[in-house]
Amino acid sequence: EMALYKEPGRAGGGPTVNLYDLDSYTFGVCEAQLPKDTSAALPRLERHRASYEREGMRRGVDGVLLAHQHGHPFVLLFQMGESVWRLPGGKVRPGEDDPDGLARKLAKLLGPPEHASRWEPGDLLAAWWRPNFDNYLYPYCPPHITRPKECRRMFIVPLPQRAAFAVPRNLKLLAIPLFDLYDNRQTYGIYISSIPQFLSRFTLCCL
Amino acid sequence: EMALYKEPGRAGGGPTVNLYDLDSYTFGVCEAQLPKDTSAALPRLERHRASYEREGMRRGVDGVLLAHQHGHPFVLLFQMGESVWRLPGGKVRPGEDDPDGLARKLAKLLGPPEHASRWEPGDLLAAWWRPNFDNYLYPYCPPHITRPKECRRMFIVPLPQRAAFAVPRNLKLLAIPLFDLYDNRQTYGIYISSIPQFLSRFTLCCL
Ligand SMILES: [Zn+2]
Ligand SMILES: [Zn+2]
Ligand SMILES: [Zn+2]
Ligand SMILES: [Zn+2]
Numbered sequence: 001e002m003a004l005y006k007e008p009g010r011a012g013g014g015p016t017v018n019l020y021d022l023d024s025y026t027f028g029v030c031e032a033q034l035p036k037d038t039s040a041a042l043p044r045l046e047r048h049r050a051s052y053e054r055e056g057m058r059r060g061v062d063g064v065l066l067a068h069q070h071g072h073p074f075v076l077l078f079q080m081g082e083s084v085w086r087l088p089g090g091k092v093r094p095g096e097d098d099p100d101g102l103a104r105k106l107a108k109l110l111g112p113p114e115h116a117s118r119w120e121p122g123d124l125l126a127a128w129w130r131p132n133f134d135n136y137l138y139p140y141c142p143p144h145i146t147r148p149k150e151c152r153r154m155f156i157v158p159l160p161q162r163a164a165f166a167v168p169r170n171l172k173l174l175a176i177p178l179f180d181l182y183d184n185r186q187t188y189g190i191y192i193s194s195i196p197q198f199l200s201r202f203t204l205c206c207l
Numbered sequence: 208e209m210a211l212y213k214e215p216g217r218a219g220g221g222p223t224v225n226l227y228d229l230d231s232y233t234f235g236v237c238e239a240q241l242p243k244d245t246s247a248a249l250p251r252l253e254r255h256r257a258s259y260e261r262e263g264m265r266r267g268v269d270g271v272l273l274a275h276q277h278g279h280p281f282v283l284l285f286q287m288g289e290s291v292w293r294l295p296g297g298k299v300r301p302g303e304d305d306p307d308g309l310a311r312k313l314a315k316l317l318g319p320p321e322h323a324s325r326w327e328p329g330d331l332l333a334a335w336w337r338p339n340f341d342n343y344l345y346p347y348c349p350p351h352i353t354r355p356k357e358c359r360r361m362f363i364v365p366l367p368q369r370a371a372f373a374v375p376r377n378l379k380l381l382a383i384p385l386f387d388l389y390d391n392r393q394t395y396g397i398y399i400s401s402i403p404q405f406l407s408r409f410t411l412c413c414l
Pocket of ligand 1: 021069070
Protein backbone atom coordinates (compact mmCIF):
# COMPACT_ATOMS: atom_id res chain seq x y z
CA GLU A 1 0.00 0.00 0.00
CA MET A 2 1.22 3.51 -0.75
CA ALA A 3 1.19 5.94 2.14
CA LEU A 4 -0.85 8.37 0.07
CA TYR A 5 -1.89 10.44 3.05
CA LYS A 6 1.73 11.40 3.65
CA GLU A 7 1.95 13.22 0.33
CA PRO A 8 1.87 16.99 0.50
CA GLY A 9 -1.65 18.29 0.06
CA ARG A 10 -3.24 15.04 1.25
CA ALA A 11 -2.61 15.42 5.00
CA GLY A 12 -5.01 17.25 7.33
CA GLY A 13 -2.03 18.93 8.95
CA GLY A 14 -2.92 17.98 12.54
CA PRO A 15 -1.65 15.05 14.66
CA THR A 16 -0.58 11.89 12.81
CA VAL A 17 -2.56 8.66 13.18
CA ASN A 18 -1.26 5.42 11.63
CA LEU A 19 -3.86 3.30 9.85
CA TYR A 20 -3.03 -0.33 9.10
CA ASP A 21 -4.54 -2.59 6.47
CA LEU A 22 -7.88 -4.05 7.51
CA ASP A 23 -6.50 -7.46 6.43
CA SER A 24 -4.01 -7.37 9.32
CA TYR A 25 -6.89 -7.74 11.81
CA THR A 26 -8.84 -10.89 12.63
CA PHE A 27 -12.37 -10.91 13.95
CA GLY A 28 -13.35 -13.83 16.19
CA VAL A 29 -16.45 -14.48 18.26
CA CYS A 30 -16.92 -14.62 22.03
CA GLU A 31 -19.86 -14.91 24.38
CA ALA A 32 -22.90 -12.67 23.89
CA GLN A 33 -22.65 -9.26 25.48
CA LEU A 34 -25.61 -6.96 25.19
CA PRO A 35 -24.32 -3.44 25.77
CA LYS A 36 -26.72 -2.00 28.32
CA ASP A 37 -27.37 1.17 26.38
CA THR A 38 -28.20 -0.39 23.03
CA SER A 39 -31.34 -2.41 23.78
CA ALA A 40 -34.88 -1.34 22.88
CA ALA A 41 -35.62 2.40 23.18
CA LEU A 42 -38.08 2.54 26.08
CA PRO A 43 -36.19 0.39 28.61
CA ARG A 44 -32.98 2.24 27.73
CA LEU A 45 -34.51 5.67 28.44
CA GLU A 46 -36.08 4.32 31.63
CA ARG A 47 -32.68 3.04 32.74
CA HIS A 48 -31.20 6.44 31.95
CA ARG A 49 -33.82 8.17 34.11
CA ALA A 50 -33.08 5.81 36.99
CA SER A 51 -29.29 6.27 36.81
CA TYR A 52 -29.77 10.06 36.52
CA GLU A 53 -31.71 9.99 39.81
CA ARG A 54 -28.85 8.10 41.47
CA GLU A 55 -25.72 9.55 39.83
CA GLY A 56 -26.67 12.73 37.97
CA MET A 57 -25.60 13.47 34.38
CA ARG A 58 -24.48 10.42 32.46
CA ARG A 59 -21.02 10.51 30.90
CA GLY A 60 -20.86 8.47 27.73
CA VAL A 61 -17.77 7.63 25.70
CA ASP A 62 -17.28 6.27 22.20
CA GLY A 63 -14.18 5.06 20.37
CA VAL A 64 -13.34 5.75 16.73
CA LEU A 65 -11.13 2.82 15.61
CA LEU A 66 -9.64 3.11 12.15
CA ALA A 67 -8.10 0.85 9.53
CA HIS A 68 -7.74 1.21 5.76
CA GLN A 69 -8.20 -0.71 2.55
CA HIS A 70 -6.13 0.49 -0.40
CA GLY A 71 -5.78 3.91 1.18
CA HIS A 72 -9.48 4.36 2.01
CA PRO A 73 -9.95 4.90 5.78
CA PHE A 74 -12.57 2.67 7.46
CA VAL A 75 -14.29 3.06 10.86
CA LEU A 76 -15.37 0.07 13.00
CA LEU A 77 -19.09 0.18 13.81
CA PHE A 78 -21.62 -2.14 15.39
CA GLN A 79 -24.75 -2.69 13.37
CA MET A 80 -27.70 -3.32 15.69
CA GLY A 81 -30.60 -4.81 13.74
CA GLU A 82 -31.16 -3.33 10.30
CA SER A 83 -30.83 0.38 10.71
CA VAL A 84 -29.12 1.27 13.99
CA TRP A 85 -25.38 1.89 14.04
CA ARG A 86 -23.21 2.41 17.13
CA LEU A 87 -19.62 3.16 17.87
CA PRO A 88 -18.02 0.86 20.44
CA GLY A 89 -18.39 2.59 23.79
CA GLY A 90 -20.75 3.04 26.69
CA LYS A 91 -21.30 4.67 30.05
CA VAL A 92 -18.48 5.81 32.31
CA ARG A 93 -18.78 4.86 36.00
CA PRO A 94 -18.95 7.50 38.75
CA GLY A 95 -15.38 8.41 39.72
CA GLU A 96 -13.92 6.86 36.55
CA ASP A 97 -12.35 9.17 33.98
CA ASP A 98 -13.34 9.08 30.30
CA PRO A 99 -10.25 7.27 28.90
CA ASP A 100 -10.42 4.60 31.65
CA GLY A 101 -14.14 4.07 31.04
CA LEU A 102 -13.64 3.80 27.30
CA ALA A 103 -10.71 1.36 27.66
CA ARG A 104 -12.88 -0.82 29.93
CA LYS A 105 -15.82 -0.76 27.49
CA LEU A 106 -13.61 -1.57 24.50
CA ALA A 107 -12.09 -4.59 26.30
CA LYS A 108 -15.63 -5.83 26.96
CA LEU A 109 -16.92 -5.26 23.42
CA LEU A 110 -13.85 -6.07 21.31
CA GLY A 111 -11.84 -8.36 23.56
CA PRO A 112 -8.70 -7.35 25.43
CA PRO A 113 -5.90 -5.93 23.25
CA GLU A 114 -2.95 -8.22 22.53
CA HIS A 115 0.51 -7.23 23.77
CA ALA A 116 -0.85 -4.30 25.76
CA SER A 117 -2.61 -3.83 29.07
CA ARG A 118 -5.52 -1.95 27.52
CA TRP A 119 -6.95 -0.12 24.51
CA GLU A 120 -5.51 3.39 24.66
CA PRO A 121 -7.87 6.27 23.81
CA GLY A 122 -6.12 9.19 22.10
CA ASP A 123 -7.33 12.63 20.97
CA LEU A 124 -10.77 13.97 21.81
CA LEU A 125 -12.79 14.32 18.60
CA ALA A 126 -16.07 15.80 19.81
CA ALA A 127 -18.48 16.24 22.71
CA TRP A 128 -22.25 15.88 22.37
CA TRP A 129 -25.01 16.69 24.83
CA ARG A 130 -28.37 15.11 25.50
CA PRO A 131 -30.60 17.86 27.01
CA ASN A 132 -33.55 15.52 27.69
CA PHE A 133 -34.29 11.84 28.22
CA ASP A 134 -34.64 11.12 24.51
CA ASN A 135 -32.53 10.20 21.50
CA TYR A 136 -31.44 13.73 20.51
CA LEU A 137 -27.78 14.65 20.89
CA TYR A 138 -26.38 18.12 20.07
CA PRO A 139 -22.76 19.26 19.67
CA TYR A 140 -23.35 22.04 22.23
CA CYS A 141 -25.27 22.41 25.46
CA PRO A 142 -27.88 25.20 25.13
CA PRO A 143 -27.50 27.72 28.00
CA HIS A 144 -31.13 27.37 29.11
CA ILE A 145 -30.51 23.64 29.71
CA THR A 146 -29.33 23.82 33.30
CA ARG A 147 -29.25 20.06 33.82
CA PRO A 148 -28.15 18.14 30.71
CA LYS A 149 -28.92 14.43 30.98
CA GLU A 150 -25.77 13.21 29.26
CA CYS A 151 -22.43 14.42 27.92
CA ARG A 152 -21.03 11.96 25.39
CA ARG A 153 -17.43 12.25 24.18
CA MET A 154 -15.88 10.71 21.10
CA PHE A 155 -12.19 9.74 21.15
CA ILE A 156 -9.89 8.45 18.47
CA VAL A 157 -8.39 5.08 19.53
CA PRO A 158 -5.22 4.30 17.56
CA LEU A 159 -4.97 0.59 16.69
CA PRO A 160 -1.81 -1.52 16.88
CA GLN A 161 -0.41 -2.96 13.65
CA ARG A 162 -2.06 -6.34 14.37
CA ALA A 163 -4.96 -7.35 16.58
CA ALA A 164 -7.38 -10.25 17.06
CA PHE A 165 -10.79 -8.84 17.94
CA ALA A 166 -13.22 -10.99 19.92
CA VAL A 167 -16.72 -9.75 19.11
CA PRO A 168 -19.71 -10.81 21.25
CA ARG A 169 -21.74 -13.28 19.17
CA ASN A 170 -24.92 -11.23 19.34
CA LEU A 171 -23.22 -8.16 17.84
CA LYS A 172 -22.14 -7.43 14.28
CA LEU A 173 -18.95 -5.42 13.88
CA LEU A 174 -18.44 -3.91 10.44
CA ALA A 175 -15.80 -1.70 8.86
CA ILE A 176 -17.41 1.20 6.99
CA PRO A 177 -15.46 3.54 4.70
CA LEU A 178 -15.39 7.26 5.46
CA PHE A 179 -16.85 8.04 2.04
CA ASP A 180 -19.96 6.04 2.98
CA LEU A 181 -20.38 7.82 6.33
CA TYR A 182 -19.87 11.31 4.96
CA ASP A 183 -23.05 13.35 4.47
CA ASN A 184 -25.09 10.19 5.14
CA ARG A 185 -27.18 11.04 8.19
CA GLN A 186 -30.08 9.10 6.64
CA THR A 187 -28.25 5.82 7.24
CA TYR A 188 -25.98 6.54 10.22
CA GLY A 189 -27.51 9.52 12.01
CA ILE A 190 -25.72 12.86 12.40
CA TYR A 191 -23.53 11.64 15.29
CA ILE A 192 -21.76 8.96 13.25
CA SER A 193 -22.03 10.65 9.85
CA SER A 194 -19.99 13.58 11.25
CA ILE A 195 -16.93 11.37 11.91
CA PRO A 196 -15.23 12.19 8.55
CA GLN A 197 -15.37 15.88 9.50
CA PHE A 198 -13.81 15.17 12.92
CA LEU A 199 -10.99 13.16 11.36
CA SER A 200 -10.18 15.70 8.65
CA ARG A 201 -7.70 17.69 10.74
CA PHE A 202 -5.55 14.60 11.40
CA THR A 203 -2.78 13.35 9.20
CA LEU A 204 -3.97 9.81 8.50
CA CYS A 205 -1.04 7.65 7.38
CA CYS A 206 -2.22 4.52 5.58
CA LEU A 207 0.60 2.03 6.12
CA GLU B 208 -23.51 37.09 31.77
CA MET B 209 -23.01 33.80 33.56
CA ALA B 210 -20.07 31.74 32.44
CA LEU B 211 -22.33 28.76 31.92
CA TYR B 212 -19.87 26.88 29.80
CA LYS B 213 -17.48 26.68 32.75
CA GLU B 214 -19.91 24.58 34.77
CA PRO B 215 -19.10 20.89 35.01
CA GLY B 216 -20.87 18.94 32.30
CA ARG B 217 -21.17 21.95 30.00
CA ALA B 218 -17.56 22.08 28.78
CA GLY B 219 -16.30 20.12 25.77
CA GLY B 220 -13.22 19.17 27.73
CA GLY B 221 -10.68 20.30 25.14
CA PRO B 222 -8.79 23.64 24.90
CA THR B 223 -10.48 26.71 26.39
CA VAL B 224 -11.66 29.56 24.14
CA ASN B 225 -12.98 32.78 25.67
CA LEU B 226 -16.11 34.20 24.05
CA TYR B 227 -17.05 37.83 24.75
CA ASP B 228 -20.43 39.48 24.47
CA LEU B 229 -21.34 40.43 20.89
CA ASP B 230 -22.25 43.89 22.25
CA SER B 231 -18.60 44.56 23.05
CA TYR B 232 -17.81 44.67 19.29
CA THR B 233 -18.56 47.47 16.87
CA PHE B 234 -19.05 47.01 13.14
CA GLY B 235 -18.09 49.92 10.89
CA VAL B 236 -17.83 50.22 7.14
CA CYS B 237 -14.81 50.68 4.90
CA GLU B 238 -14.17 50.69 1.15
CA ALA B 239 -15.60 47.90 -1.01
CA GLN B 240 -13.48 44.76 -1.20
CA LEU B 241 -14.67 41.96 -3.38
CA PRO B 242 -12.90 38.80 -2.16
CA LYS B 243 -11.52 37.27 -5.35
CA ASP B 244 -12.93 33.82 -4.65
CA THR B 245 -16.52 34.83 -3.95
CA SER B 246 -17.67 36.30 -7.25
CA ALA B 247 -19.91 34.48 -9.75
CA ALA B 248 -19.29 30.76 -10.12
CA LEU B 249 -17.88 30.49 -13.66
CA PRO B 250 -15.24 33.24 -13.46
CA ARG B 251 -14.18 31.91 -10.04
CA LEU B 252 -13.64 28.38 -11.35
CA GLU B 253 -11.85 29.76 -14.39
CA ARG B 254 -9.54 31.73 -12.10
CA HIS B 255 -8.94 28.59 -10.06
CA ARG B 256 -7.95 26.65 -13.20
CA ALA B 257 -5.54 29.40 -14.20
CA SER B 258 -3.87 29.62 -10.78
CA TYR B 259 -3.64 25.79 -10.65
CA GLU B 260 -1.70 25.86 -13.93
CA ARG B 261 0.72 28.39 -12.47
CA GLU B 262 0.99 27.37 -8.79
CA GLY B 263 -0.50 23.89 -8.37
CA MET B 264 -2.99 22.96 -5.63
CA ARG B 265 -4.71 25.94 -4.06
CA ARG B 266 -4.45 26.31 -0.29
CA GLY B 267 -7.49 28.00 1.16
CA VAL B 268 -7.99 29.16 4.75
CA ASP B 269 -11.05 30.20 6.72
CA GLY B 270 -11.41 31.76 10.17
CA VAL B 271 -14.07 30.85 12.73
CA LEU B 272 -14.56 33.98 14.88
CA LEU B 273 -16.82 33.60 17.90
CA ALA B 274 -18.80 35.82 20.26
CA HIS B 275 -21.83 35.12 22.44
CA GLN B 276 -25.21 36.57 23.38
CA HIS B 277 -26.60 35.44 26.72
CA GLY B 278 -24.44 32.32 26.63
CA HIS B 279 -25.32 31.31 23.07
CA PRO B 280 -22.17 31.12 20.90
CA PHE B 281 -22.33 32.99 17.55
CA VAL B 282 -20.10 32.67 14.47
CA LEU B 283 -19.27 35.63 12.18
CA LEU B 284 -20.26 34.94 8.57
CA PHE B 285 -20.48 36.91 5.35
CA GLN B 286 -23.79 36.69 3.54
CA MET B 287 -23.25 37.02 -0.22
CA GLY B 288 -26.55 37.76 -1.93
CA GLU B 289 -29.52 35.83 -0.60
CA SER B 290 -28.34 32.31 -0.09
CA VAL B 291 -24.55 32.09 -0.13
CA TRP B 292 -22.65 32.17 3.16
CA ARG B 293 -18.89 32.37 3.60
CA LEU B 294 -16.45 32.36 6.45
CA PRO B 295 -13.89 35.18 6.35
CA GLY B 296 -10.84 33.76 4.61
CA GLY B 297 -9.32 33.22 1.19
CA LYS B 298 -6.37 31.89 -0.75
CA VAL B 299 -2.90 31.54 0.74
CA ARG B 300 0.00 32.80 -1.39
CA PRO B 301 2.77 30.48 -2.59
CA GLY B 302 5.43 30.35 0.13
CA GLU B 303 3.08 31.80 2.78
CA ASP B 304 1.98 29.52 5.63
CA ASP B 305 -1.69 29.05 6.53
CA PRO B 306 -1.82 31.23 9.69
CA ASP B 307 0.01 34.10 7.94
CA GLY B 308 -2.31 33.88 4.95
CA LEU B 309 -5.39 33.83 7.16
CA ALA B 310 -4.17 36.78 9.27
CA ARG B 311 -3.60 38.77 6.05
CA LYS B 312 -7.04 37.92 4.68
CA LEU B 313 -8.77 38.79 7.96
CA ALA B 314 -7.06 42.20 8.10
CA LYS B 315 -8.33 42.83 4.57
CA LEU B 316 -11.91 41.68 5.22
CA LEU B 317 -12.45 42.81 8.82
CA GLY B 318 -9.99 45.64 9.24
CA PRO B 319 -6.72 45.42 11.15
CA PRO B 320 -7.07 44.30 14.80
CA GLU B 321 -6.76 46.99 17.46
CA HIS B 322 -3.90 46.79 19.99
CA ALA B 323 -2.26 43.88 18.14
CA SER B 324 -0.13 43.47 15.05
CA ARG B 325 -2.45 40.92 13.47
CA TRP B 326 -5.41 38.56 13.90
CA GLU B 327 -3.98 35.42 15.46
CA PRO B 328 -5.30 32.08 14.12
CA GLY B 329 -5.47 29.35 16.79
CA ASP B 330 -6.38 25.65 16.65
CA LEU B 331 -6.99 23.82 13.39
CA LEU B 332 -10.65 22.77 13.23
CA ALA B 333 -10.85 20.86 9.96
CA ALA B 334 -9.37 20.30 6.51
CA TRP B 335 -11.45 19.92 3.36
CA TRP B 336 -10.45 18.92 -0.15
CA ARG B 337 -11.70 19.91 -3.59
CA PRO B 338 -10.91 16.99 -5.93
CA ASN B 339 -12.11 18.81 -9.07
CA PHE B 340 -12.65 22.32 -10.39
CA ASP B 341 -16.16 22.58 -8.97
CA ASN B 342 -18.00 23.54 -5.79
CA TYR B 343 -17.70 20.18 -3.97
CA LEU B 344 -15.53 19.98 -0.87
CA TYR B 345 -14.95 16.75 1.11
CA PRO B 346 -13.41 16.24 4.57
CA TYR B 347 -10.96 13.69 3.11
CA CYS B 348 -8.97 13.33 -0.08
CA PRO B 349 -9.97 10.11 -1.87
CA PRO B 350 -6.86 8.02 -2.66
CA HIS B 351 -7.62 7.83 -6.40
CA ILE B 352 -7.49 11.65 -6.55
CA THR B 353 -3.79 12.07 -7.21
CA ARG B 354 -3.96 15.81 -7.80
CA PRO B 355 -6.52 17.56 -5.56
CA LYS B 356 -7.31 21.07 -6.77
CA GLU B 357 -7.58 22.66 -3.33
CA CYS B 358 -7.00 21.92 0.34
CA ARG B 359 -9.00 24.32 2.52
CA ARG B 360 -8.31 24.55 6.26
CA MET B 361 -10.57 26.01 8.94
CA PHE B 362 -8.99 27.63 12.02
CA ILE B 363 -10.49 29.01 15.18
CA VAL B 364 -9.48 32.68 15.61
CA PRO B 365 -9.87 33.83 19.25
CA LEU B 366 -11.17 37.38 19.49
CA PRO B 367 -9.94 40.06 21.92
CA GLN B 368 -12.36 41.35 24.55
CA ARG B 369 -13.10 44.42 22.41
CA ALA B 370 -12.69 45.15 18.71
CA ALA B 371 -13.92 47.59 16.07
CA PHE B 372 -14.47 45.69 12.83
CA ALA B 373 -14.28 47.56 9.52
CA VAL B 374 -16.36 45.64 7.01
CA PRO B 375 -16.07 46.36 3.26
CA ARG B 376 -19.26 48.19 2.23
CA ASN B 377 -20.21 45.63 -0.40
CA LEU B 378 -20.18 42.78 2.12
CA LYS B 379 -22.64 41.89 4.85
CA LEU B 380 -21.15 40.45 8.05
CA LEU B 381 -23.63 38.69 10.33
CA ALA B 382 -23.38 36.82 13.63
CA ILE B 383 -25.22 33.50 13.43
CA PRO B 384 -25.88 31.32 16.50
CA LEU B 385 -24.52 27.77 16.57
CA PHE B 386 -28.02 26.38 17.03
CA ASP B 387 -29.02 27.89 13.68
CA LEU B 388 -25.98 26.43 11.87
CA TYR B 389 -26.30 22.96 13.36
CA ASP B 390 -27.81 20.35 11.03
CA ASN B 391 -28.75 23.14 8.60
CA ARG B 392 -26.92 22.26 5.41
CA GLN B 393 -29.96 23.47 3.44
CA THR B 394 -29.18 27.07 4.38
CA TYR B 395 -25.43 27.10 5.00
CA GLY B 396 -24.02 24.09 3.12
CA ILE B 397 -22.28 21.19 4.83
CA TYR B 398 -18.96 23.08 5.20
CA ILE B 399 -20.40 25.82 7.45
CA SER B 400 -23.17 23.75 9.05
CA SER B 401 -20.49 21.39 10.45
CA ILE B 402 -18.90 24.18 12.55
CA PRO B 403 -20.87 23.33 15.74
CA GLN B 404 -19.45 19.79 15.57
CA PHE B 405 -15.89 21.14 15.18
CA LEU B 406 -16.30 23.44 18.17
CA SER B 407 -17.83 20.82 20.46
CA ARG B 408 -14.50 19.55 21.81
CA PHE B 409 -13.50 23.01 23.03
CA THR B 410 -14.36 24.51 26.37
CA LEU B 411 -16.17 27.68 25.29
CA CYS B 412 -16.19 30.19 28.16
CA CYS B 413 -18.86 32.84 27.65
CA LEU B 414 -17.54 35.86 29.58
ZN1 LIG C 1 -4.77 -3.70 0.59
ZN1 LIG D 1 -31.64 29.73 25.15
ZN1 LIG E 1 -25.81 39.91 26.98
ZN1 LIG F 1 -10.82 4.99 -4.62
